[in-house]
Amino acid sequence: MEVSSEQIWQAVYQTLYMVGVSLVFATLIGLPLGILLVVTRKGHILENQAIFSILNPIINVLRSVPFIILLVAIIPFTRLLVGTSIGTTAAIVPLVIYTGPYIARLIENSLLEVNAGIIEAAEAMGATPLQIIFRFLIPETLGSLVLSITTATIGLIGATAMAGAVGGGGIGDLAITYGYQRFSTITIVATVIILVVLVQGIQSLGNRLARKIRRK
Amino acid sequence: MSLLEQTDTSLRQNEVQEQRYALPKEKKIEFLQVEKKFESGGKIIEALKGVTLTVEKGDIFGVIGFSGAGKSTLLRTVNLLERPTSGTVIVDGKDLTTLSVAQLRRVKKDIGMIFQQFNLLESKTVFENVAMPLLLSQTPKKVVQERVAELLSFVGLSDKAKSFPDELSGGQKQRVGIARALATNPSILLSDEATSALDPQTTESILELLKRVNKEYNITILMITHEMNVIKEICNRVAVMEHGTVVEQGEVLDMFAHPQTETARNFVKSVIRDDIPPSVYKALANSRGQSKIYQIHFVGENSGQQVVSQVAKQFQTQVHMLFGNISELQGVPFGNMIVEIGGSSADIARAYQYIQQQNVTVKEIS
Numbered sequence: 001m002e003v004s005s006e007q008i009w010q011a012v013y014q015t016l017y018m019v020g021v022s023l024v025f026a027t028l029i030g031l032p033l034g035i036l037l038v039v040t041r042k043g044h045i046l047e048n049q050a051i052f053s054i055l056n057p058i059i060n061v062l063r064s065v066p067f068i069i070l071l072v073a074i075i076p077f078t079r080l081l082v083g084t085s086i087g088t089t090a091a092i093v094p095l096v097i098y099t100g101p102y103i104a105r106l107i108e109n110s111l112l113e114v115n116a117g118i119i120e121a122a123e124a125m126g127a128t129p130l131q132i133i134f135r136f137l138i139p140e141t142l143g144s145l146v147l148s149i150t151t152a153t154i155g156l157i158g159a160t161a162m163a164g165a166v167g168g169g170g171i172g173d174l175a176i177t178y179g180y181q182r183f184s185t186i187t188i189v190a191t192v193i194i195l196v197v198l199v200q201g202i203q204s205l206g207n208r209l210a211r212k213i214r215r216k
Numbered sequence: 217m218s219l220l221e222q223t224d225t226s227l228r229q230n231e232v233q234e235q236r237y238a239l240p241k242e243k244k245i246e247f248l249q250v251e252k253k254f255e256s257g258g259k260i261i262e263a264l265k266g267v268t269l270t271v272e273k274g275d276i277f278g279v280i281g282f283s284g285a286g287k288s289t290l291l292r293t294v295n296l297l298e299r300p301t302s303g304t305v306i307v308d309g310k311d312l313t314t315l316s317v318a319q320l321r322r323v324k325k326d327i328g329m330i331f332q333q334f335n336l337l338e339s340k341t342v343f344e345n346v347a348m349p350l351l352l353s354q355t356p357k358k359v360v361q362e363r364v365a366e367l368l369s370f371v372g373l374s375d376k377a378k379s380f381p382d383e384l385s386g387g388q389k390q391r392v393g394i395a396r397a398l399a400t401n402p403s404i405l406l407s408d409e410a411t412s413a414l415d416p417q418t419t420e421s422i423l424e425l426l427k428r429v430n431k432e433y434n435i436t437i438l439m440i441t442h443e444m445n446v447i448k449e450i451c452n453r454v455a456v457m458e459h460g461t462v463v464e465q466g467e468v469l470d471m472f473a474h475p476q477t478e479t480a481r482n483f484v485k486s487v488i489r490d491d492i493p494p495s496v497y498k499a500l501a502n503s504r505g506q507s508k509i510y511q512i513h514f515v516g517e518n519s520g521q522q523v524v525s526q527v528a529k530q531f532q533t534q535v536h537m538l539f540g541n542i543s544e545l546q547g548v549p550f551g552n553m554i555v556e557i558g559g560s561s562a563d564i565a566r567a568y569q570y571i572q573q574q575n576v577t578v579k580e581i582s
């Protein structure tokens with residue numbers, strides 16, 4: 001039994017929906033966390049040992065749980081949040097919790113690239129911590145931040161493949177249920193091609209945007 | 217061109233002279249027993265061990281020392297990038313450590329700072345970099361436009377407003393740094409090794425610019441450097457730092473003329489050669505008791521050469537100049553001569569006595 005093109009389009013839509021919505025929420029969580037991880041560390045503008053030493057291990061723990069386990073483990077939380085634990089929307093909750101800390105780490109790494117001298121210059125000008133973050137740290141690393149988000153997006157696409165476990169659907173789910181479990185080589189090839197095109201597209205979009213920001 | 221330059225130089229000389237004698241002066245920055253300790257890997261490092269210094273209004277005050285001497289930490293206590301562990305730093309009569317965070321931010325607008333590595337935002341244009349301090353205090357756009365244009369013209373970069381820092385040379389970047397530091401109309405400029413990353417020619421042009429900042433905007437400059445040449449070129453007062461303390465301080469001319477410590481002597485030697493060239497020793501070996509060789513240090517218009525010509529005139533002696541090195545410090549000649557004085561030993565002794573009475577330092581080389 002072969003998949004219909006309608007099913008494929010449906011799956012593509014589901015994947016884009018899951019990736020898009022999860023990315024927005026994961027960034028909303030990951031960006032501030034990443035900034036906090038940088039500015040609360042020792043010697044930085046808002047040094048705060050308590051926040052840093054709590055945040056840092058939590059992010060590590062979340063990042064070490066395999067997605068498929070996380071997906072199942074937080075089912076009660078998912079139900080509480082979106083009213084159901086099954087379906088595309090339900091898959092978004094674990095995707096956000098999985099990707100948020102990942103984005104936080106990527107953002108942290110980007111922001112740490114900023115030369116300490118820039119921050120010193122900002123402090124010498126009498127900039128407030130918020131001004132330092134939004135007028136110095138973020139503009140200086142914007143290109144790198146875009147690449148971080150690109151990387152996170154591609155990671156999200158990979159994770160959505162497992163969303164089938166909670167009935168999330170998507171291209172990955174299609175590949176597993178039709179291609180793998182029903183031995184449909186053509187489905188596997190088709191889904192892989194779609195994924196390659198998707199990943200390539202996102203990566204070159206990210207690269208182009210970052211290049212534009214960096215003017216190089 | 218040369219005439220203009222001369223007039224300009226002599227004007228500046230007059231200004232320097234006037235400044236040196238105009239007393240009393242207003243205290244601008246006072247360091248009182250400033251100490252700073254860092255903890256690093258369980259060890260306590262004393263970066264500053266009780267520094268007391270006064271920078272007066274209008275000074276270009278240089279702090280010189282080798283790396284690790286604590287000068288960079290000292291500079292950063294002025295705008296509290298480093299808080300002193302003990303002691304006080306008083307800027308314009310205010311002890312900054314007693315101010316609230318908001319008050320301190322306001323005070324910082326009155327203290328510009330430039331850096332060895334320029335610390336410009338790579339993602340912003342020259343215009344945006346210079347405008348940054350103004351944007352931080354919500355300055356109206358029109359005011360920002362005018363002020364930045366004025367500053368860029370002052371530093372000679374009006375045509376680079378739309379360029380990005382990575383399109384500029386080191387000297388141009390430092391000019392942007394200076395323009396940025398001046399944006400909020402400060403009365404103090406802190407310079408952290410501002411010319412150390414630049415080649416000698418560029419260094420000179422940046423020092424010229426800093427001189428103009430001092431004169432035209434009447435900004436007091438406190439600069440740290442490890443290059444005595446920088447002190448020689450533009451500073452009127454200097455402090456030598458070593459191991460977290462100030463070992464010597466005073467007027468630049470005095471320090472060049474009479475360095476008191478070994479460190480200061482070494483720094484002076486780094487720009488004014490006073491070692492004895494081998495040719496002098498050769499002359500010494502050939503003199504066979506008929507002559508003696510003296511080294512004469514002098515400061516000021518009429519001292520060095522005049523002494524030598526007087527010795528030749530007044531005494532029955534022949535004077536040969538073996539070596540001479542004369543340079544100018546803030547318009548005042550300053551130098552080191554090695555002369556051979558020949559004649560009877562009585563005449564030589566009288567000549568030596570005469571030289572000692574003059575306003576020079578003399579010592580026999582043997």
